[in-house]
Amino acid sequence: MKLLHQQAEIIANRYQIVNTLGQGGMGTTYAAIDLNSSRRVAIKVVSLRQSNEWKILELFAREAQVLASLNHPYIPNYLDYFELDSEDDRRFYLVQELVKGKSLAELVEQRWRATEVEVKDIARQVLNILIYLHSLAPPVIHRDIKPQNIIRQPDGKVYLVDFGAVQAVYRNTISIGGTFVGTLGYMSPEQLRGKVVPASDLYSLGCSLLFLLTHRTPLQQLTPALTRRGVRMPNPVG
Structure with missing residues (x-):
């Protein structure tokens, strides 16, 4: 383009x-x-x-x-x-x-290995952001928490970015019934059905933390087991 x-x-x-x-x-x-x-x-x-x-x-x-x-x-x-x-x-x-720092995805790509203490600290910081968002009236649900959208600065501070607008134009994002829902592998079961609740963000955060610990995306971890069971993953569109 x-x-x-x-x-x-x-x-x-x-x-x-x-x-x-x-x-x-x-x-x-x-x-x-x-x-x-x-x-x-x-x-x-x-x-x-x-x-x-x-x-x-x-x-x-x-x-x-x-x-x-x-x-x-x-x-x-x-x-x-x-x-x-x-x-x-x-x-x-x-x-x-403009937030200085690198996304968790970039850090993992550069072979950064987070310690258990660092992963817990990232979880705590993102949870504090989600407490703020979900406490608003009405609650703000991010819908697309993933390693690419969590920025970590050299001092360890974490920012949450990309609040669901242009995300629909990137690969690995899908829409159901014309409504943007998130990224394959990081979406909760209810998001796959076109619904979101505050807990949907917690599911996505959990998947992001697993990626940080294992350096494997949720799809990479799930696909072999699903394939053995004859389950086919949907193809991303957009």
Whole structure:
């Protein structure tokens, strides 16, 4: 997919692109500098032209609304949301605090072996974030807790990121009845049926911690046993 913005490009007369953080499907995330404050930020961009379904845009707007209502030290701060029109496209932008660190998935890929004490500490920190989210009225259910969405800083502090908007455009995410539900292997049984409850996040966290301990994804652990029983896993779409 063609990048929507290039290095050093300035968006909305304010945000200067530094580099691309990630790209998947119809969404791209950039690191940028807010020229008004000299602060480094993360900008998620979704293009109407590159998107082939309105649901992606709906989920993206919902993420912005949810983040704007949250206030927790270990959830990246919402900073801005805007749209820009050109002759042949409309683009949607979500600006957040840029969290330094690496995801648990990146750390494992780099052969990091967490100790039992470190895994317990990560669990405690994420649980504290979930207590905050689930205590809101109505509760905010993340729906896509996985190693890629848990960022660990060098000092051990943990952030929870990606609140269910553009996640639907990445591989290994599926939708049931048009509603985004999460990532195969980390979803609870009720999520596979298209329903979520606060406990669904706890299931996903447990799967993430198992991955951290074993360096094997839930699908890698389950598939051999399911295959022996003649059970076929659904194919991810999107």
